[in-house]
Amino acid sequence: MTQSVRQSIIFAKRPAGAITDDTFIVRSSTIPDPGPGEVLTRTLWLSIDPYMRGRLNEGATYTTGTPLGSVMTGETIGEVVASAHPNFAPGDIVAGAFGWETHILSGGDGLTRVPRDGAPLSTYLGVLGMPGTTAYSGMKDIGQPKPGETVVVSAACGPVGATAGQIARRAGARVIGIAGGPEKCRWVTETARFDACLNHRGDLDAQLDEACPDGVDVYFENVGGAVQAAILKRLNTHARVPVCGLVAQYDDPDPRPVLNLNLLLYKRARFEGFIVGDKPGRFAEWRTLAAPLVASGELRYCEEIVDGLDNAPAALRGQLTGRNFGKLLVKVADL
Ligand SMILES: NC(=O)c1ccc[n+]([C@@H]2O[C@H](COP(=O)([O-])OP(=O)(O)OC[C@H]3O[C@@H](n4cnc5c(N)ncnc54)[C@H](OP(=O)(O)O)[C@@H]3O)[C@@H](O)[C@H]2O)c1
Structure with a gap:
């Protein structure tokens, strides 16, 4: 573990319209140790997605929002650095820990192991992850x-x-x-x-x-x-x-x-x-279908990478007005 302090981005003030400079604040704390059944990951990649704007609203959308004063939600790819969970060991790369944080403590629910030597890790947040699965579901079920x-x-x-x-x-x-x-x-x-x-x-x-x-x-x-x-x-x-x-x-x-x-x-x-x-089985189905297409170059994607967790709020703000060019990701740390 190279960093001794955990940084977290906290939802501090509800925006009336567009996100402003005081919507989020940065908080530093001691890196926690996992308790029984818990996993600690070191965040490598954070996904920035338009749905995050809905999480800042008072009323529920299709799910509840991020409570004021808590860590902003967002999917990550991380490396397990400490584990008291039977299914995960230090060195594992996992998707599915949520939070705008350099280190995330989770109970292991929803964490999935991602191969180190497969597709670029960032693609598990984009074309092979939630956004790709969204495209697949919408076209398969409705667009046809x-x-x-x-x-x-x-x-x-x-x-x-x-x-x-x-x-x-x-x-x-x-x-x-x-x-x-x-x-x-x-x-x-x-x-x-x-x-x-x-x-x-x-x-x-x-x-x-x-x-x-x-x-x-x-x-x-x-x-x-x-x-x-x-x-x-x-x-x-x-x-x-x-x-x-x-x-x-x-x-x-x-x-x-x-x-x-x-x-x-x-x-x-x-x-x-x-x-x-709504259809959790679609994630694995799409990943199986799409991984060979991505590897062969038949299925194309582009990414915009922003460096450093501190820049996540500005990245989200830009996405909502079209400033991103492709899948928007924050690179939080090197593997
Ligand atoms: N239903 C679901 O389960 C689900 C899951 C994931 C995503 N989504 C939705 O899918 C959509 C695309 O998501 P994504 O992750 O692929 O986002 P994205 O395309 O990376 O970013 C959003 C894009 O929307 C465009 N945009 C922003 N403001 C606009 C405006 N006023 N008029 C026209 N275009 C505007 C911009 O592109 P341009 O510069 O090209 O206009 C911007 O780059 C979003 O609406 C997201 O909420 C839904």
């Missing part, structure tokens, strides 16, 4: 893309969107991404190999007219707001809309509804919200 259909995916440069689009393309669909800016769009078409990518900071209506002349069969919804409004007008009969996320609205305490229910009726469209954790 078919050959020749037009599929539109928003936040297409992020880990959920990039994976969702590549899944649809492997199913034979024509896939159009939406992303914020020409650089992201270039990555989406040239690396993730979508058929086209539209910049939502430009004239999205005009771009959609050109890219989707036959309408939209599947819209994988990651953002909501103005992007959603532009795409819903173009839904085809029997369109499917996996409602995965609404990141454009997370800072808004009172988001206005965009959907006119006439659309559901006239288009016989299917809108369905889903939460990846």
Whole structure:
């Protein structure tokens, strides 16, 4: 163990809209020893995810929020440094310990061992982890893309969107991404190999007219707001809309509804919200399917890595306005 002090990021003040400088504070404490049945991990990677904004709200979303004064939640990859748990030993690499902390004490529930010599460890928080599984679940259960259909995916440069689009393309669909800016769009078409990518900071209506002349069969919804409004007008009969996320609205305490229910009726469209954790078996299923595709380079991903736990709050703030380029991770320590 190289560090003698544990650093934790504490949720200190509830934001009224966007996260501010006083939303979080840093606390130092002594590194604890595990009690009976406990595991102590040294955090290597912390995942930054849009859902974290919902954890700062007073009312529950689909789960309870992070209580004020407690350590901010977030999934990590860590190395076991001390263990009084029968299933884990020092040196094990594990996913599933939660907390914006350099050292995490856990009871071992939900911890899974990750191979040291497999895929890069960071991918277990991205394409092979929760975001990749989200894309897989939304497309498998709701989107169900078919050959020749037009599929539109928003936040297409992020880990959920990039994976969702590549899944649809492997199913034979024509896939159009939406992303914020020409650089992201270039990555989406040239690396993730979508058929086209539209910049939502430009004239999205005009771009959609050109890219989707036959309408939209599947819209994988990651953002909501103005992007959603532009795409819903173009839904085809029997369109499917996996409602995965609404990141454009997370800072808004009172988001206005965009959907006119006439659309559901006239288009016989299917809108369905889903939460990846509702089907826990999907995580292992997706990892088994995706690991060889990632290893062979067939399934592409990009990452933005921020150094140091102190920078986690600014990273989350940036993600909610599109400043990240790919799966956002904080590198907390070297292996
Ligand atoms: N249902 C579930 O179980 C589940 C699980 C995981 C994630 N999600 C949701 O999936 C979505 C994508 O997650 P991710 O981890 O892949 O995130 P991400 O794409 O890495 O980051 C969010 C992206 O959203 C876009 N964005 C932010 N504000 C926007 C705005 N006002 N208008 C349009 N786009 C905006 C930005 O990309 P651009 O610059 O390209 O616009 C930003 O980079 C999120 O909504 C998240 O909450 C849901």
